[in-house]
Amino acid sequence: MKKKAEEIFKRIKTLIKNVAEIVDGFPRSPTGFKIGDQIIASVTSIGANFVEAQSARSKKEFVSIMGIVLKETKETIYWLELCGELNLTSKEKINKLIKESSELAKIFASIILTSSKNLK
DSSP: HHHHHHHHHHHHHHHHHHHHHHHHSSEEEHHHHHHHHHHHHHHHHHHHHHHHTTOOHHHHHHHHHHHHHHHHHHHHHHHHHHHHHHHHSSSHHHHHHHHHHHHHHHHHHHHHHHHHHHHH
């Protein structure tokens, strides 16, 4: 993995750990379990797909997989916003995670745009 990709991956792993930490503190209720499952699925998918993209066989495949990374990041933001609205954890924790997720989404969108231009 290139240095820049390693730095991004480190941020993704930190995001995953921080999301897992707040989910572990969710109320033990049907809502807490369901939303916890959903957000863990989306945030871990960011990391798994980012790793997969690094070994893409072509630029086209790389762009496609990075599109999935971006979609999963946006889904994570959705679940984080919902966690805040349902008061499953503190607004301060949620806002920090939304901020980091949004910054990563911008990075992923930029990577996709740049890589897409290089396809032409």
